[in-house]
Amino acid sequence: MAGRKRWVNLFMQSVFLGPSLLFFVIVVIIPFFLGMYYSFTDWNGVAITVNWVGARNFAAMFADAKFWTSFWFTIRFTVAVVILTNVIAFALALLLVQPLKSRNLLRTLFFIPNVIGGLLLGFIWQFIFIRGFAAVGKATGLGFFKLEWLGTEATGFWGIVIVFVWQAAGYMMIIYIAGLMNVDRSLIEAAEIDGAGYGQKLRFITLPLVMPAVTVCLFLSMSNAFKMFDLNLALTRGGPFGSTESLALNIYTEAFTNSNYGLGTAKALLFFVIVALVSSLQVWFTKRREVQS
Amino acid sequence: MKKKSFLSLMLVLMISVLAACGGGGGMPNPNAATGTDTKTDTATDNKTEPAAGTDTGSSNVTLKMFQFKVEIADAMEKLLAEYKKETGVNITIETVGGGADYGAALKAKFASGDEPDIFNNGGYNEAQLWKDRMEDLSDQPWVADLTDNVKDPMTIDGKLYGMPMNIEGYGFLYNKALFEKAGITELPTTLTELRAAAQKLKDAGITPFENGYQEWWVIGQHLVNDAYAKQDDPDKFIADWRAGKTSVADNKIFNEWINLVDLTMEFSNDRPLTTDYNTQMTEFASGMAAMTQQGNWTQVQIDGIDPELQVGVLPMPINDDEKLNDNIFVGVPNNWVVNKNSPNKEEAKKFLNWMVTSETGKKYTVEEFKFIPALKSITYEPDQLGTIAASIQEYVQADKTLGWQWPKLPDGTNQEFGALMQAYVAKKITKEELFKQMDETVLKLAQK
CATH class of the missing domain: 3.40.190.10 (Periplasmic binding protein-like II)
Structure with a gap:
């Protein structure tokens, strides 16, 4: 009887998990190992013949100055974006758990940028930065709008940061709101009776209790920032003069524009290792700070 | 019993899911627009296929x-x-x-x-x-x-x-009405004449050049081609360059060509680095600048803005050698x-x-x-194709054309040159650095 039950369980599991596992294997696992294989070849993405070249691609990658420039850009970008997104999202969440009349409307409005795809967003914002900002600058004379947006290294960098934060903050806000709503009122009331001020309540009660949300938000914003591609492609395409080329865009260019598929996959492999490492470190680190109420 | 029927139902569902996936990738089905790709369905649905079922069967291809x-x-x-x-x-x-x-x-x-x-x-x-x-x-x-x-x-x-x-050709497109307004009667074919013309335009309050330097292919491909095509033997030059046997730093043509680049920047529109192709053509076609580096493929855009606009093509001179410079670039x-x-x-x-x-x-x-x-x-009449093509046709008939050399460079070179040229015109790197990095880029991308 017990044996039969185990069999049924196994069967149930394969029925429910089987399809998704199958797709996961087909679209993630197999391409991943194929990519590993290609990273040791000189395949150009088209040719029928594929030659094994050993670790040559990895050597070329470490010698590629542009790759490391992109790497450095991606790190700077990730740091800026993770801090800004989470600070803004948390502030918005704090604001929107207050009993405001327009609360639901505002939550929806802040969330909307998230449902627009990155490519489209990139093209819309390119127009806003280049044409919109210029027009506003002309009309108001404000220095901020009169900058040559996306035409210099600094405005290119901050341009992408602004759009990314604008898009991601609404999503993170929803997660923070969910976290804030789950904070036990009685703990806050107890703190109030003990005479805690707003700042103290926030720091010693609310923040520790929403740490699970912080873990999730940090993880999401960090890995998304690291993997940013479509926004980069549409908004600046790595320009001006290659100063805003993210790692993902560099890999794409290497594989598809330069027709070095092997080198591209080698870069992608290193990229994967870095993203996995950084994300797990971050999750491990923030997990330790989570508390139970 | 109930559980069993539930399980078998699940099994059936799972199999049908799998079967559906299997079917999608198989036989190419005529007339069925597969939903996965971005076909331009508008016309296919409305016009080309009045009724998919009524295919006569004369050909199933x-x-x-x-x-x-x-x-x-x-x-x-x-x-x-x-x-x-x-x-x-x-x-x-x-x-x-x-x-x-x-x-x-x-x-x-x-x-x-x-x-x-x-x-x-x-x-x-x-x-x-x-x-x-x-x-x-x-x-x-x-x-x-x-x-x-x-x-x-x-x-x-x-x-x-x-x-x-x-066949397409490009050079500096110029707005004939604006040239007339600035009093330019003789079309410039040398760098000195081009500078004089630009100065006249500027004095008349007209922006001389509309530079679409946000586009890598405008600045890194078409503009640089001016320097490859004017080499004595472009094929040999590019082959040597790829092999590392020659450098652009001590190349006479490149050192002269850079003066043309500087000239376009000296008489440029505002913010050339954030001027994309669309902006470039919109501003040129609405008469905001007198010259722009483009080709006859822009006729459609220009017609959309001002179908009456009279446009001609000018060469892109790098020095004062008239014979060398009075050519435009024509290719496939x-x-x-x-x-x-x-x-x-x-x-x-x-x-x-x-x-x-x-x-x-x-x-x-x-x-x-x-x-x-x-x-x-x-066969065709030049005016069927618009004023730009008519102008190109004159150059072709007078045998005043040079080729498109950039497809001979290693993959990715032109895009990289776009970035390098942007850095140069933004004064982030000097001429020497530009030439050095061009050499390095070609060498790096040529070795596979």
Whole structure:
């Protein structure tokens, strides 16, 4: 009887998990190992013949100055974006758990940028930065709008940061709101009776209790920032003069524009290792700070 | 018992899911627009296929065409509808614009097994890249009618692998009315004359140059070509450059050419680095600047803004040698190629042949696509194609043309040059650094 039950369980599991596992294997696992294989070849993405070249691609990658420039850009970008997104999202969440009349409307409005795809967003914002900002600058004379947006290294960098934060903050806000709503009122009331001020309540009660949300938000914003591609492609395409080329865009260019598929996959492999490492470190680190109420 | 029936229901569901996936990738189903790709369904649904079920069955072949020329996408749909009417062969078309994006999309198509029967190839380096996939077209009836030099990009070991799409030319487009307004009577053919003309325009309150330097292909490909094409022997120069045997730093032509780049920046529009192709053409066509570096493919955009605009083409002089400089750059932008492994390749060849030999095809080439044809057998009046093409035609007839050399450079070079040139015109790097980095880029990308 017990044996039969185990069999049924196994069967149930394969029925429910089987399809998704199958797709996961087909679209993630197999391409991943194929990519590993290609990273040791000189395949150009088209040719029928594929030659094994050993670790040559990895050597070329470490010698590629542009790759490391992109790497450095991606790190700077990730740091800026993770801090800004989470600070803004948390502030918005704090604001929107207050009993405001327009609360639901505002939550929806802040969330909307998230449902627009990155490519489209990139093209819309390119127009806003280049044409919109210029027009506003002309009309108001404000220095901020009169900058040559996306035409210099600094405005290119901050341009992408602004759009990314604008898009991601609404999503993170929803997660923070969910976290804030789950904070036990009685703990806050107890703190109030003990005479805690707003700042103290926030720091010693609310923040520790929403740490699970912080873990999730940090993880999401960090890995998304690291993997940013479509926004980069549409908004600046790595320009001006290659100063805003993210790692993902560099890999794409290497594989598809330069027709070095092997080198591209080698870069992608290193990229994967870095993203996995950084994300797990971050999750491990923030997990330790989570508390139970 | 209840549990059992639930389980079997789940099993059935799972199997049906799997079966559905299996079916999708299998037989190519004529008339069924597969939902996965971004077909230009608008015209296919409305016009070319009045009723999918009423296919006469005269031919069950459906050809897939994957092309990059956005400008002709709509007209091409109409042409394919005409072809279907005449022969019953159904051809679906997909268009993905832009150089690098098209290449990437095409590679993705081949990698996924959804190979098109007819696609595009830019020639030279790109022809080498796709050599394994292209059908030899040397024996096709239209080959004899090709004009001079248009075969070169697609010829490998004496075999012709592609049908040239058309001929295009570029230089500095100039607005004739604005030139007149500034009192320029003699068209500039040397750098000194060009500087004088730019000064006159500026004095008349007209922006001389509209620089679309946000586009890598404007600044990194077309502008730099001026320096390759004016070498004594461009082929030898590029071969030596790729092999590291020559450097642009001590190249006379490059050192003179950079003066032209500086001139365009000295008399530039505002913010050239954030001026994209659309902005460039919009501002030029609405008379906000007198000159812009572009070619006859812009006629459609210009007509959309000001169909009456009189535009001519000027050479892009790098020094005061009139003979060297009084030339514009003419080449074959792209070629139609047939997939060697396609089961329908004979049908594909028939279509290509029809496109350039039938009356309908010829008419479309000139009137709808606005192409300067690459075949002698297609005749046209210059004014059918607009003022830019008419101006290019004059240069062609006077034999004042130089070639397009950039497809001979390693893959990715032109994009990298775009970034380098942007850094140079933004004064982030000096001329010396620019030349040094150009050398390094070519060397790096040439070694595979």
